[in-house]
Amino acid sequence: MALVPTGVAARDLGVNATTLQRWAKAGLVKPALVTPGGHLRWDLDNLRAQLRDARLSDDD
Structure with a gap:
């Protein structure tokens, strides 16, 4: 599993890192890892799945 920093993950999704x-x-998505320094690391496949699941829940 290759983890990427927030900037890379955001760019992949087409959103701003902020x-x-x-x-x-807000708890809408959960990073794969938070470093001891507080930096978020993301598994892109898992992040996309979290966003897909969140969209499906909004339609209910």
């Missing part, structure tokens, strides 16, 4: 950090802080 947006992804805000989603994580």
Whole structure:
């Protein structure tokens, strides 16, 4: 599993890094890892799945 920093994950999703950090802080998505320094690391496949699941839940 290759983990990427927030900037890379955000760029992959087409959103701003601040947006992804805000989603994580709100509990909408969960990073794969938080470093001892507080940096978020993401598994892109898992992140996309979390966002897909969140969209499906909103439609209910």
